[in-house]
Amino acid sequence: ELAQIGVTGLAVMGSNIARNFANHGHTVALHNRSVAKTDALISEHGSEGTFIRTETIEEFVAALAKPRRVLIMVKAGDPTDAVIEELAGAMEEGDIIIDGGNALYTDTIRREAAMKERGLLFVGAGISGGEEGALNGPSIMPGGPAESYKALGPLLESIAAQVDGTPCCTHIGPDGSGHFVKMVHNGIEYADMQLIGEAYNLFRDALGYTPAQVADVFTEWNDGDLESYLVEITAEVLRQVDAKTGQPLVDVIVDAAEQKGTGRWTVKAALDLGVPVTGIAEAVFARALSGSRAQRKAAVGLASGSLADKPTDAEQFTHDISRALYASKIVAYAQGFDQIAAGSAEYDWNLHPGDLATIWRGGCIIRARFLDRIKDAYEDNAELPSLILAPYFRDAIENAIDSWRRVVITAASLGIPVPAFASSLSYYDALRAERLPAALTQGQRDFFGAHTYERTDSEGKFHTLWSGDRSEVEA
Numbered sequence: 326e327l328a329q330i331g332v333t334g335l336a337v338m339g340s341n342i343a344r345n346f347a348n349h350g351h352t353v354a355l356h357n358r359s360v361a362k363t364d365a366l367i368s369e370h371g372s373e374g375t376f377i378r379t380e381t382i383e384e385f386v387a388a389l390a391k392p393r394r395v396l397i398m399v400k401a402g403d404p405t406d407a408v409i410e411e412l413a414g415a416m417e418e419g420d421i422i423i424d425g426g427n428a429l430y431t432d433t434i435r436r437e438a439a440m441k442e443r444g445l446l447f448v449g450a451g452i453s454g455g456e457e458g459a460l461n462g463p464s465i466m467p468g469g470p471a472e473s474y475k476a477l478g479p480l481l482e483s484i485a486a487q488v489d490g491t492p493c494c495t496h497i498g499p500d501g502s503g504h505f506v507k508m509v510h511n512g513i514e515y516a517d518m519q520l521i522g523e524a525y526n527l528f529r530d531a532l533g534y535t536p537a538q539v540a541d542v543f544t545e546w547n548d549g550d551l552e553s554y555l556v557e558i559t560a561e562v563l564r565q566v567d568a569k570t571g572q573p574l575v576d577v578i579v580d581a582a583e584q585k586g587t588g589r590w591t592v593k594a595a596l597d598l599g600v601p602v603t604g605i606a607e608a609v610f611a612r613a614l615s616g617s618r619a620q621r622k623a624a625v626g627l628a629s630g631s632l633a634d635k636p637t638d639a640e641q642f643t644h645d646i647s648r649a650l651y652a653s654k655i656v657a658y659a660q661g662f663d664q665i666a667a668g669s670a671e672y673d674w675n676l677h678p679g680d681l682a683t684i685w686r687g688g689c690i691i692r693a694r695f696l697d698r699i700k701d702a703y704e705d706n707a708e709l710p711s712l713i714l715a716p717y718f719r720d721a722i723e724n725a726i727d728s729w730r731r732v733v734i735t736a737a738s739l740g741i742p743v744p745a746f747a748s749s750l751s752y753y754d755a756l757r758a759e760r761l762p763a764a765l766t767q768g769q770r771d772f773f774g775a776h777t778y779e780r781t782d783s784e785g786k787f788h789t790l791w792s793g794d795r796s797e798v799e800a
């Protein structure tokens with residue numbers, strides 16, 4: 326019997342996805358650089374389905390039904406290129422190579438073009454959901470040539486998470502688009518986590534709550550419009566007690582956040598595209614600041630000022646934080662979807678934002694009730710200029726706005742850092758402003774560099790003769 330799919334790279338993610346395919350009745354060919362991982366998978370989980378054990382790439386490729394479908398789940402970067410090269414040498418025209426790792430989308434664009442020249446279909450597939458999702462149903466974002474999806478779609482959809490009978494997997498668009506949207510997904514995840522962290526920090530430092538008390542608030546929130554995987558697991562992390570010290574675990578963990586790079590990639594790509602993803606950027610920088618341990622140690626004890634307006638009504642302030650979180654989250658998603666629209670335009674991908682909201686409702690780390698609302702918003706109007714302008718979100722922010730401002734004011738007064746809450750609020754205020762100080766910026770640019778400006782009352786470009794008689798000329 327030949328396998329419907331092959332998986333190479335059997336570390337945590339690869340072996341769980343291989344098991345997921347097998348659990349859904351597919352015959353799976355297994356390959357790993359070192360045979361030990363292949364054998365471990367077969368000895369521990371071989372009874373879950375039909376696996377074909379292979380040692381060499383040639384054996385692996387020969388075990389697959391045509392068109393051959395191989396999912397690569399190895400470390401992103403050079404290892405992925407090495408495996409692609411080896412596979413391409415053994416595969417035939419029309420076969421499909423899927424890279425399920427966290428590849429940088431520009432690498433995927435390059436690899437897709439190279440494989441196309443060799444007659445192979447290359448699919449860069451973003452996969453979200455961590456280990457658990459890989460095993461029980463991830464959210465899958467496959468890019469690549471549309472024809473690849475005919476042979477691959479049903480297979481991937483069968484192992485993806487399902488929400489209301491809809492699989493959390495759809496063809497995203499050409500070449501690097503799948504990895505691009507996975508990257509932005511991770512950026513939004515950074516923003517979401519940072520906002521939740523800021524909420525926790527306010528409970529701790531403004532209201533003096535214990536981690537367990539904050540956990541109770543998050544559990545309650547998880548029954549309302551903030552319902553999401555991240556809010557749910559936050560409560561669990563906050564409730565965890567350290568076995569060694571008897572302290573809440575969160576108080577024992579070093580407060581220096583690490584990152585693997587997808588958040589940074591999102592911000593870099595946003596800078597190149599000129600899209601303000603301030604929520605994501607603040608989240609990436611907040612992790613960097615937390616990691617500057619020597620600087621932070623040296624700065625402890627710096628002045629905090631004499632304003633210290635503690636909230637007097639804990640119930641009101643709790644409500645305020647929940648609304649600040651919701652409104653800031655709307656901003657972060659709006660910015661992420663703006664980046665997806667900009668990427669789509671830049672690379673001619675013709676992406677459908679509503680589809681992304683649909684496949685992010687389950688399986689992935691940012692899964693949330695909220696995504697149903699985003700899906701609805703794009704179904705009502707696929708050309709929304711900003712998610713913030715969809716009636717539901719416009720109303721949600723209108724209902725949240727005073728709370729949002731109170732939270733930022735209180736945090737500033739008490740000296741509690743809320744970079745993502747505050748910058749999201751400023752973004753919102755800038756977006757809705759009738760006049761921005763950018764007019765002055767243009768004046769300055771014209772002064773020192775003759776960069777010209779446009780006028781509100783006539784067409785064309787103008788320049789003031791700053792070092793002459795200061796009259797205006799048309800440029």
Ligand code: NBP
Nearest residue numbers: 334335336337338339358359398399400401404426427455
């Ligand atoms: P790792 O990222 O830790 O990669 C380990 C695998 O890569 C092993 O199978 C290893 O083979 C193989 N490998 C390496 Br390293 N260098 C190789 C080379 N030169 N040639 C062939 N194989 C090589 O595994 P992971 O955490 O399971 O993640 C797999 C992919 O999925 C990554 O791209 C990751 O970014 C992505 N991802 C991870 C998550 C997550 O939650 N962990 C979520 C979503 C996506 P060996 O056994 O012989 O050393």
